[in-house]
Amino acid sequence: MCVIEPSPVVETRRLALRSPQAQDICRLATLANDPDIARMTLRMPHPFSMDDAEEFVLRVAGQDPAKAQTFLIEHEDHGPVGVLGLFEDGDLGPEVGYWIGRPFWGRGYATEALEAGVVWASRNWRRRALVAGHFDDNPASGRVLEKAGFLYTGEVRKGFSRARGEEARTRRMVWLA
Ligand SMILES: CC(C)(COP(=O)(O)OP(=O)(O)OC[C@H]1O[C@@H](n2cnc3c(N)ncnc32)[C@H](O)[C@@H]1OP(=O)(O)O)[C@@H](O)C(=O)NCCC(=O)NCCS
Incomplete structure (x- = not known):
């Protein structure tokens, strides 16, 4: 018999991570097609098309759930507002990344989603540490990580941003259970 694991849903005060x-493809393409989102990430292309x-x-559907979990962040009234992903990359702990669509910036959604994602990873993957990094010129993301309990490690790495087409300095942060 074939057993289909239900995909996890994490609920917060205003959001659901699922x-x-x-059916989310069109909305994702609309929100993600923003140079000021892509350039703050390592992997997102810009422009971000329907094909992307x-x-x-499809890539998320094919992920090994023990090693990677990517959530759509859905607001109770506004629908999908962004994405949060957790994945093992051989570091101290799983790495977390996220973005929120521009119309929804400044409402605390990234922080609310990140706090829930951190709890989810520590419970479901039984990990006591998570890592993240933000580019030097992205203090808003540093603030989100700080609000969710991450601390600066002092390490700065070079990371290649696909949308920038060049490397940028990445400030590394860690969260400890
Ligand atoms: C960074 C991002 C995720 C923030 O999402 P958000 O939902 O607006 O975040 P929140 O509302 O939870 O918190 C934003 C915080 O950053 C602060 N902030 C915003 N712009 C800032 C700036 N230029 N400098 C310092 N802090 C800034 C806000 O004041 C707020 O902090 P506060 O609650 O103490 O006032 C969103 O802007 C985004 O998706 N950016 C592009 C992609 C990206 O950067 N992803 C992360 C890659 S590491």
Whole structure:
């Protein structure tokens, strides 16, 4: 018999973190097609097309749930507002990354989603540390990470940003259970 694992849903005060589905492709492409989002990440392309959104949804569906979990961040009234991903990359702990669509910036959604993602990873993957990094010129993300309990390690790495087409200094942070 074939047992299908239900995809996890994490609920917070205003948000639900759930798997992205085919019906989210158009919304994802609209929100993610923003140079000021892509350039703050390592992997997102810009422009971000419908094909990119479709490829994203398919890639997430194929992830090994023990090693990577990517959530769509859905607001109770506004629908999908962003993405949060956790993945093992051989570091001290799983790495977390996220983005929020521009119309929804400044409302605490990234912090609320990140706090829930951190709890989810520590409970479900039984990990006591998580890592993250933000580019030097992205203090808003540093603030989000601080608000969710991450601390600066002092380490600065070079990271290649696909959308920038060049490396940028990445300030590393850690969260400890
Ligand atoms: C960074 C990002 C995720 C923030 O999302 P958000 O939902 O607006 O975040 P929140 O509302 O939870 O918190 C933002 C915090 O940053 C602060 N902030 C915003 N711009 C800032 C700036 N230029 N300098 C310092 N702090 C800033 C806000 O004041 C707020 O802190 P506060 O609550 O203490 O006032 C969103 O802007 C985004 O998706 N940016 C592009 C992609 C990205 O940077 N992803 C993270 C890669 S590491």
